[in-house]
Amino acid sequence: MARDRARLGGRRAAGLFAAGxxxxxxxxxxxxxxxxxxxxxxxxxxxxxxxxxxxxxxxxxxxxxxxxxxxxxxxxxxxxxxxxxxxxxxxxxxxxxxxxxxxxxxxxxxxxxxxxxxxxxxxxxxxxxxxxxxxxxxxxxxxxxxxxxxxxxxxxxxxxxxxxxxxxxxxxxxxxxxxxxxxxxxxxxxxxxxxxxxxxxxxxxxxxxxxxxxxxxxxxxxxxxxxxxxxxxxxxxxxxxxxxxxxxxxxxxxxxxxxxxxxxxxxxxxxxxxxxxxxxxxxxxxxxxxxxxxxxxxxxxxxxxxxxxxxxxxxxxxxxxxxxxxxxxxxxxxxxxxxxxxxxxxxxxxxxxxxxxxxxxxxxxxxxxxxxxxxxxxxxxxLIAKYKALVAPIEGKVIGHISTPSVVRTNDDSLESPLGNLIADAQLADPSVVSAGKAPVAAFMNPGGIRADLASNAGAVTFGQAFTVQPFNNFLVSMDMTGAQIKALLEQQFSGVNGPEAAKYKVLQVAGITYTWNPAAAAGSKVVAGSIKIGGQPLVDGTSYRIVTNNFLSDGGDGFPAFTTATNKVFGGLDIDAFANYLSAHDPYTPVATDRITLGS
Missing domain, CATH: 3.60.21.10 (Metallo-dependent phosphatases)
Incomplete structure (x- = not known):
């Protein structure tokens, strides 16, 4: 059921003619x-x-x-x-x-x-x-x-x-x-x-x-x-x-x-x-x-x-x-x-x-x-007033509450964010990607798909506020990846189109997986050997792991071709639905520590 990525759908400041x-x-x-x-x-x-x-x-x-x-x-x-x-x-x-x-x-x-x-x-x-x-x-x-x-x-x-x-x-x-x-x-x-x-x-x-x-x-x-x-x-x-x-x-x-x-x-x-x-x-x-x-x-x-x-x-x-x-x-x-x-x-x-x-x-x-x-x-x-009236019932529906004024997408030094953790957790918990009784054990979210902080109205979160965070309405996709493929995936955060020549590294937001990376190491070797764990256990190259991501990344988007080598892909529901359902199920939600990705040598 693969589909195209759908979206849910006077005074003028002083300036001079600068190119003459x-x-x-x-x-x-x-x-x-x-x-x-x-x-x-x-x-x-x-x-x-x-x-x-x-x-x-x-x-x-x-x-x-x-x-x-x-x-x-x-x-x-x-x-x-x-x-x-x-x-x-x-x-x-x-x-x-x-x-x-x-x-x-x-x-x-x-x-x-x-x-x-x-x-x-x-x-x-x-x-x-x-x-x-x-x-x-x-x-x-x-x-x-x-x-x-x-x-x-x-x-x-x-x-x-x-x-x-x-x-x-x-x-x-x-x-x-x-x-x-x-x-x-x-x-x-x-x-x-x-x-x-x-x-x-x-x-x-x-x-x-x-x-x-x-x-x-x-x-x-x-x-x-x-x-x-x-x-x-x-x-x-x-x-x-x-x-x-x-x-x-x-x-x-x-x-x-x-x-x-x-x-x-x-x-x-x-x-x-x-x-x-x-x-x-x-x-x-x-x-x-x-x-x-x-x-x-x-x-x-x-x-x-x-x-x-x-x-x-x-x-x-x-x-x-x-x-x-x-x-x-x-x-x-x-x-x-x-x-x-x-x-x-x-x-x-x-x-x-x-x-x-x-x-x-x-x-x-x-x-x-x-x-x-x-x-x-x-x-x-x-025109705007017309569409505001039409969208109001969807936009204003309260789907949950948060214990802080907002959940931010601001990264720590390891490039992990509280909001990235929330979204990855929501993907990992989504039942639509469970296949043949096999649920994913790790989730990956592209930081560029997180478009805004999760705001609230005195703690109450509406569907409109959630949608502002994730406006692409991607599908979730579960798949099998070996430990070796996951290692390659993590290194692609710091190499190729995501390497030093890029404006910044694209560090995926994760759930179910932890690891350490070394900013001083060479591209291709930035993930510290032996640091990757899934479910608290060391990653094994030859072992197959069920993971979940969105269909954009599944297709190798954002410079992550490792996802295209995965097997047994199953399309689930929409990412915005997983996000909204998770907030409803964890009401009120309290942001968790950003301790899944760490820096080391």
């Missing part, structure tokens, strides 16, 4: 990128002075978002702020977009709104309970025109992603499993009014892409701008295998570069890449610059054809805005608008009227905070 002349001048005069960044931040007056286009140029406004993740309402905690300023919320975002477009129109400028992936998936219950149909409706109503696919667009599989584009309703039993496609029979889901783009996602063994690789927007006076949309090549490693079965994900640089000659033959001289891959600035608060930026976006930018004029990026949930040198040494705009609709990137593409090409030294960009001191867009607010 100051950066270009610093680079052109032999300065370093750090010098360019310094010039950008110190030359605010100069930036303001060049915002008006040259007499020989036209400006086109480009508005961009990324990683919205169905956050129709403002996210809570730090996820709902930019530098301590409350930000986000679809009704506020819609208003900001309208204001920005109106300002461009008043100057006689054209405008286009685009996105760089992960608009849906890993969404709050308000959107996920309805298969993210509310988010697609809201973004369509905001005037979004084109979006690259991101990895989370594949959470429910590519067939479901096609439905997001074309519309139609799912026969999901009118609320079965807390999901409800098309809950209002008078208003069936019509699909996205914007175009999904997937230049590097091909049907396997064909030259056909899942969606169009690019779209060309023609503005007044015949000016053309092409938007190439791509997701990260590594997508198959971070989504459920069944969700991308039959698809091949190709290299981002090679894909985009191959499209440049094709676009030039169509008379396109201005090219923007919408890329669901990103970077990590050294200072995450410097949202209008890129201090010390690292990560995949740096190498991708360096490899892209110089004919490509700008990169709108995402995936890392970081905010940055600057120019990086292309492989011809010329500055190229690279931006990201954080996540959850908290920022909008406003780009003013400066087009030379004589050549039709982008003049990068006069192309400006600014990340604008989506503040909440504006009037909410009435249409979007009405």
């Amino acid at each position: 002349t100051a950066v270009a001048l610093a680079l052109a005069t032999g300065g370093s990128l750090s010098q360019a960044g310094a010039a950008t931040q110190s030359d605010a007056a100069a930036q303001t002075a060049v915002q008006a286009p040259k007499a020989t140029h036209s400006q086109i406004q480009l508005l961009a978002i990324n990683d919205f993740h169905g956050n129709l309402e403002p996210a809570t905690g730090s996820g709902g702020k930019i530098n301590d300023i409350p930000a986000g919320g679809a009704a506020y975002l819609a208003t900001h977009l309208k204001e920005l477009r109106a300002a461009a129109k008043a100057k006689g400028q054209d405008s286009v709104t685009v996105a760089a992936g992960d608009l849906i998936g890993a969404s709050p219950l308000l959107s996920a309970a309805f298969h993210d149909e509310p988010t697609v409706e809201a973004l369509s109503g905001m005037g979004l025109e084109a979006a690259s696919v991101g990895n989370h667009e594949f959470d429910e599989g590519w067939h479901e992603l096609l439905r997001m584009q074309t519309g139609g309703c799912l026969p999901d039993g009118d609320g079965q499993n807390n999901q409800n496609s098309c809950p209002d029979p008078k208003h069936p889901f019509e699909g996205a009014k914007y175009k999904y783009l997937s230049a590097n996602v091909f049907f396997t063994n064909t030259q056909k892409t899942l969606f169009a690789p690019y779209t060309i927007k023609t503005f007044k006076d015949g000016k053309k701008v092409a938007f190439i949309g791509m997701t990260l090549e590594n997508t198959p490693n971070i989504v459920t295998k069944s969700g991308v079965e039959g698809l091949t994900f190709k290299n981002e640089v090679a894909t985009a570069n191959a499209l440049v000659p094709e676009l030039k033959k169509k008379g396109v001289k201005s090219i923007v890449v919408l890329l669901h891959e990103g970077g990590f600035p050294a200072d995450p608060k410097a949202y209008n610059s890129c201090p010390g930026i690292s990560g995949p976006i740096v190498d991708i930018n360096a490899g892209l054809d110089p004919e490509i004029d700008a990169i709108i990026s995402g995936h890392t949930h970081q905010a940055y805005n600057c120019s990086l040198p292309d492989k011809a040494g010329k500055p190229r705009l690279v931006t990201s608008a954080s996540s959850f609709g908290r920022l909008v990137t406003e780009v003013r593409l400066s087009i030379d009227n004589a050549t039709g090409d982008v003049d990068r030294t006069n192309t400006l960009a600014q990340n604008q905070i989506v503040t909440q001191d504006v009037v909410q867009d009435p249409k979007t607010a009405k």
